Amino acid sequence: MAKVDRSGTPLVELRNISIAFGGVHAVDDVSVDLYPGEVVGLLGHNGAGKSTLIKCLSGAYQADSGEVFVDGKKVSIRNPRDARDHNIETIYQTLALADNLDAASNLFLGREITSGIGLVDDARMEAETRKIMGRLNPNFRKFNAPVSALSGGQRQSVAISRAVYFNARILIMDEPTAALGVEETRMVAELIDELKRQGLGIFLIDHDIHQVKTLCDRASVMKNGKLVGTVDVDDVTEDDLLGMIILGKQPEKAA
């Protein structure tokens, strides 16, 4: 894998992000960054605060403190619309699909294609959906069914195509392959590589350490809301990463 050039300004930088729910410090003073063409893995046990951290970037949550920089400029992301305006697209762990609507309506939710007189153009949206699904999941057929009638993997591919369709520059993927079969997982891996070559920056949350080692350039490990450390995946072994996740300590070499 070609080395990522990290001499310029990062695409995104999260600085000293903290957020608490009641008394729980879900994310506590965490800083991570991401360069163009880079995939950064976010690791940590269940409840470590990974999803909460990225939700501060996607606009779902507002951090209690901390700053977000896009292209070196400080930005304020108050809601999901702000994030989308900065070309930040997110695949949520829960997928965030409206179960009663079909694939096309979900893909374009909040960004419907409208005709001249302002009515939604369902036929065109379905045609676009067929196009992108043809690329990402050629086996997908259920274009006219509500997504509640889809399998877990099919639902996931709807969520993925939604994030990819709108020309994201920054992509957040929260366990995108959790429900996918072997074949589909491989396709997502290929997709990630392709997007990376196009210069996107990707935050990838994944519990599969082996996958993180092959897909990611760097990995940031969290434990109990705190950042354990960020390492170059080529500098560490899978056991080193496991040690960071479970024991919360930096590997000898990287420390």
Add this chain to the structure above:
Amino acid sequence: MTDTKETAARARKKQSAFAALEIDTRLLGMIGAFIAVCLVFNILTEGRFLTPRNVFNLTIQTVSVAIMATGMVFVIVTRHIDLSVGALLATCSAVMAMTQTMVVPEWLGLGLGHPLTAPIAIAVGCVAGMAIGAFHGWLIGYLTIPAFIVTLGGLLVWRNVAWHLTSGQTIGPLDETFQLFGGINGTLGETWSWIFGIVAVLAAWFGLFTARRSKIRHEFKVKPIWAELVLGGLIASAILGFVSLLTAYEIPTRRLERIFEAAGQVMPEGHTQGYGVPISVLVLIVVAIIMTIVAQRTRLGRYIFATGGNPDAAALAGINTRMLTVKVFMIMGLLCAISAVVASARQTFHSNDIGTLDELRVIAAAVIGGTALAGGSGTIYGAILGALIMQSLQSGMAMVGVDAPYQNIVVGMVLVLAVFVDILYRRRTGD
């Protein structure tokens, strides 16, 4: 071997001939239920149920509840409820009654019977309805008070605000132009009814045609031509059949004579004239079309259904779900005002008890029409059919001579049964 294959193929063809029409099975079920109710009562009343006169009365009785039921669909789809619609109708009716009997003639000094009276009264009523609805929506969306509580409070408040506005008195008679929206006092007459019917048929055909063209342009599967033709034929005969029934209801001779007298003419011997389509029914049709377009073809409608299906997903997609709640209740308020026009014009005066128990009829109509209380699903046509089914049951029973308390028992049981059938249907079709 080939034999069984052929029979199987033929069986499939038979089934798909029906499927090719692509008529919503739920719609079909409801139309079936409606027709069954009509036929049963027609037999029980020895043909008195399906007379032009009764069909005419049935339609004008249904309008007010049906108009509000279309708005209740949006409310329930977004996982809310509105218990205040009957009371809101009363307040809007009171506001409009006071506007046309006091504000316009006395305060504005335009006197009684001024042509601007009705438009001003209706506009004021609509603004009042929208403002109250938006206020409910704000309490629910922004202050996060449950809709059940807000509108339960609203039921008590608005019913009695109406009483306060009129000092508890019956206000009437209402303006002549205003009364045109009440049903029997305002109909299109035979010629215009037929023109309306033909325009409606052409519009429906045009709709079918453009939908097909759009599908072909995007290379989607389309129905076979014969299926389109059958569908077009069915729609046309339904519309024209309805129009011919309404025009067959004849204006009583004595009333006709008075009309001629008022125009300074003498009625020719043996002259007859039908009522035709009531203006209130026209209002319902326009409301139904607009609400259907909003539901299916606008962003607002898409967001209403998305929010009902998964509020979190809608919010994550950047939809302002709080503002959406305000809009939904504002639409409900506007529709209550329109229903208030129809309801008060129909009785030709405003009374304190106008719209009493309408909240229950409206919710029942939406629910019988397939709107799921869990949110996320419901149709405008379903709600209107639901209102029609309930009204048919009620007036059918009244004609048969069932006492009002027993009527309510039956309607209550039908409501529960309808929802149970809907649950079974959803379980079978998996949606």
